[in-house]
Amino acid sequence: MALLEIQKAGSPVLKKTCEPVKRIDGKLRSFLDDMAETMYKFDGVGLAAPQVGRPIRAVVIDVGDGRLLELINPVITAREGTCVDSEGCLSVPGIFGDVERAEKVTVEYTTRYGKRRTLQADQLLARCVQHELDHLDGILFIDVAQSLRQETEES
Numbered sequence: 001m002a003l004l005e006i007q008k009a010g011s012p013v014l015k016k017t018c019e020p021v022k023r024i025d026g027k028l029r030s031f032l033d034d035m036a037e038t039m040y041k042f043d044g045v046g047l048a049a050p051q052v053g054r055p056i057r058a059v060v061i062d063v064g065d066g067r068l069l070e071l072i073n074p075v076i077t078a079r080e081g082t083c084v085d086s087e088g089c090l091s092v093p094g095i096f097g098d099v100e101r102a103e104k105v106t107v108e109y110t111t112r113y114g115k116r117r118t119l120q121a122d123q124l125l126a127r128c129v130q131h132e133l134d135h136l137d138g139i140l141f142i143d144v145a146q147s148l149r150q151e152t153e154e155s
């Protein structure tokens with residue numbers, strides 16, 4: 001496993017529409033391991049592949065419920081409700097903002113072993129899924145936030 005370098009806002013890779021993952025193999029699994037290690041190291045709850053310089057459709061998420069989710073080629077197939085809450089991003093250190101998101105989402109994705117699965121998410125997980133999937137389309141939360149503020153730590 002290896003720590004990956006996190007790309008910060010301003011890096012062109014963060015503005016790209018990412019390519020679908022075509023090959024699910026040991027190299028991809030090792031990359032997912034590195035992504036998870038990097039996310040945990042920097043206390044993130046999610047990390048998208050372009051944030052570590054690879055414009056492919058893969059994200060890792062752990063909202064602290066003891067479950068590491070790896071979503072390959074994820075697609076949101078249903079959304080329900082809306083809610084506004086605070087977000088931050090490892091690519092935009094020190095900045096937080098209120099973002100409106102769907103309250104609940106259904107997401108289809110491929111696992112690290114190539115199985116297609118469906119996940120129902122609400123609360124923080126739903127927010128995180130939407131935030132990370134936005135990264136795959138070159139969208140940062142600062143592009144869609146209603147308001148932004150600078151903080152040294154999230155309160």
Ligand code: CO
Binds near residue numbers: 088089090131132135
């Ligand atoms: Co982010």
